[in-house]
Amino acid sequence: MAGAGAACTRDQIVAIIKGLGELKGAVCEEVDVARAALYLASDDAKYVTGHNLVVDGGFTAFKTLQFPTTHTS
Numbered sequence: 001m002a003g004a005g006a007a008c009t010r011d012q013i014v015a016i017i018k019g020l021g022e023l024k025g026a027v028c029e030e031v032d033v034a035r036a037a038l039y040l041a042s043d044d045a046k047y048v049t050g051h052n053l054v055v056d057g058g059f060t061a062f063k064t065l066q067f068p069t070t071h072t073s
Contacts, residue, residue: 028057 008016036055039045054060 026057028055
């Protein structure tokens with residue numbers, strides 16, 4: 001799958017990636033990451049150990065990348 005995106009333009013790749021896991025109406029801000037850190041440092045997280053708290057708006061929860069197909073003759 002090394003060349004799967006070879007036929008894509010830069011704009012197509014940006015559009016594909018931007019559409020992945022993007023929450024409609026929500027933008028990740030510094031305060032979102034700060035609140036996650038505060039939670040982990042608080043007593044509310046006293047039983048949370050060894051957890052990777054991902055603060056990415058669902059970006060890493062996407063399915064698979066769907067690149068445009070290439071046509072060869």
